[in-house]
Amino acid sequence: MKICVLNCSPKNNLSLTLQTILYLQKWYQEKLNEDKFDIIPAFSGSVTEKIEEAIKKSDLIIMSGAIFHFDVHSSMGELLDVLSENYYDLIKDKPITFLSTSGMLGDTMAHNKFEMWAKRNDLRYINSLSLESAEILSPTGREELFCWFKYTKAIAEYYRDKNMPRAKKQGRVVLLDTCEKENTRIRSAMKDAKQRFEDSGFETEVITLREKNISHCTGCQCCFSNRTCIFKDDWEKTFEKLYLNTDMIVYFGELHYATLGNCYKTFLERHACLGRSGIEDEVIKSYFFILDEKSDREDISAFKFNCETFDGLNCSYLSDICELGSSEKMEELYDKMTIAFNSDIMPQNGFLKNGIRTGFAKVAASVKNRCPGDYSYFKKLGCYDTIPVSPYIQWLDNAEDAKKDREARLIPYRMTLMHLEELPAITERRKNKSISVIKRQKAAARGFEDALHS
Numbered sequence: 031m032k033i034c035v036l037n038c039s040p041k042n043n044l045s046l047t048l049q050t051i052l053y054l055q056k057w058y059q060e061k062l063n064e065d066k067f068d069i070i071p072a073f074s075g076s077v078t079e080k081i082e083e084a085i086k087k088s089d090l091i092i093m094s095g096a097i098f099h100f101d102v103h104s105s106m107g108e109l110l111d112v113l114s115e116n117y118y119d120l121i122k123d124k125p126i127t128f129l130s131t132s133g134m135l136g137d138t139m140a141h142n143k144f145e146m147w148a149k150r151n152d153l154r155y156i157n158s159l160s161l162e163s164a165e166i167l168s169p170t171g172r173e174e175l176f177c178w179f180k181y182t183k184a185i186a187e188y189y190r191d192k193n194m195p196r197a198k199k200q201g202r203v204v205l206l207d208t209c210e211k212e213n214t215r216i217r218s219a220m221k222d223a224k225q226r227f228e229d230s231g232f233e234t235e236v237i238t239l240r241e242k243n244i245s246h247c248t249g250c251q252c253c254f255s256n257r258t259c260i261f262k263d264d265w266e267k268t269f270e271k272l273y274l275n276t277d278m279i280v281y282f283g284e285l286h287y288a289t290l291g292n293c294y295k296t297f298l299e300r301h302a303c304l305g306r307s308g309i310e311d312e313v314i315k316s317y318f319f320i321l322d323e324k325s326d327r328e329d330i331s332a333f334k335f336n337c338e339t340f341d342g343l344n345c346s347y348l349s350d351i352c353e354l355g356s357s358e359k360m361e362e363l364y365d366k367m368t369i370a371f372n373s374d375i376m377p378q379n380g381f382l383k384n385g386i387r388t389g390f391a392k393v394a395a396s397v398k399n400r401c402p403g404d405y406s407y408f409k410k411l412g413c414y415d416t417i418p419v420s421p422y423i424q425w426l427d428n429a430e431d432a433k434k435d436r437e438a439r440l441i442p443y444r445m446t447l448m449h450l451e452e453l454p455a456i457t458e459r460r461k462n463k464s465i466s467v468i469k470r471q472k473a474a475a476r477g478f479e480d481a482l483h484s
């Protein structure tokens with residue numbers, strides 16, 4: 031496969047994103063024995079002959095760059111516009127994705143913009159990756175980079191022949207009907223989805239939320255201290271059925287003011303009894319929707335953001351959202367989910383998740399004595415640590431000083447990233463898979479997690 035990276039970092043050789051790309055290039059050529067991986071400096075925002083040539087020859091385009099002020103860097107923004115307006119024929123059949131490094135502050139917005147650009151121009155969009163600069167050096171950071179790369183390559187190959195992928199290991203998919211009333215279009219879409227996943231080798235289960243007896247959360251807060259809801263209804267059973275042993279969840283529903291409607295919200299509110307910011311399982315999720323008569327196009331963009339917020343509550347990898355309609359697009363998304371499953375794709379920890387986490391940490395701190403489990407959980411994550419002032423900080427007063435400072439900061443990245451060892455070991459995902467999610471949450475809140483596994 032021929033890969034072309036358009037590097038839009040304004041720092042050129044002093045760019046951290048570039049170091050990440052160099053690392054990928056080394057893996058690709060030395061460990062995976064693949065042939066072509068061009069890195070093209072594309073900082074200026076215009077399409078040079080070199081860029082044109084590289085794109086023409088490539089099977090996959092990776093746009094790389096940093097997040098500046100919650101958005102892609104301006105030169106990358108310009109390049110995206112020039113590419114879609116003046117070079118559309120050149121890019122229209124090329125799988126395209128985006129890799130960024132940042133402080134993970136507003137990265138979701140930049141990635142959403144890239145996705146919107148790719149989708150509104152009907153391009154072959156591949157889910158992008160956002161890496162925290164400090165994390166690239168860590169084993170987790172490198173593992174995340176590798177899994178994403180594996181996924182990206184697999185999707186680029188999939189776009190060549192569009193063959194339905196098969197699950198590489200045993201997997202379970204839940205199809206969740208969130209509609210208040212039965213809807214024939216949704217019922218028939220779910221039937222097709224079930225067939226597609228079963229043909230790919232998954233065990234598939236359908237859950238219809240409206241058939242469950244689930245009471246509204248009254249906000250009594252009893253569960254804050256004892257982790258047990260006052261209602262004894264179908265919530266626990268439904269929750270376990272949805273999450274226990276599950277690898278992927280496909281949501282179906284009617285878009286109602288940019289959300290999935292009240293039936294799903296009622297179910298979601300009861301998650302409060304699990305405490306913290308939700309559950310810690312990694313699940314691949316996609317959302318399929320129809321528009322109600324009041325919806326418009328803006329609702330769809332807002333819905334994407336809402337889904338990411340739900341995913342902030344449940345630590346998950348969001349595959350995508352898709353309007354019910356073109357069966358080709360829907361099948362493509364089911365296939366992309368299967369490829370994500372085969373690639374051990376890692377969940378993304380973007381700005382929204384961290385934002386939500388901070389909010390929950392504040393609540394836990396304020397009711398510290400009533401829910402000590404949550405308090406110690408957030409403390410363990412470092413939510414209440416104060417950053418000590420570094421004695422080495424010095425004032426930079428000219429551009430030369432600043433350049434030296436950037437060079438110095440790059441030394442550990444250069445050393446680590448250029449000395450390639452083996453491909454990263456992929457940690458066992460969801461090792462607690464078959465243990466009740468509810469029991470695990472309750473035990474963890476009381477600090478019994480280790481005891482549960484011993």
Ligand SMILES: Cc1cc2nc3c(=O)[nH]c(=O)nc-3n(C[C@H](O)[C@H](O)[C@H](O)COP(=O)(O)O)c2cc1C
Pocket residue numbers: 039040041044045046047048095096097098099100101131132133134135136137163
């Ligand atoms: C002017 C400026 C603005 C930035 N804005 C953001 C931001 O909004 N969110 C964020 O997470 N990081 C932000 N960053 C941090 C960079 O995204 C981060 O350091 C990145 O790894 C730099 O990549 P590069 O070395 O390839 O340019 C900003 C950096 C600069 C210099």
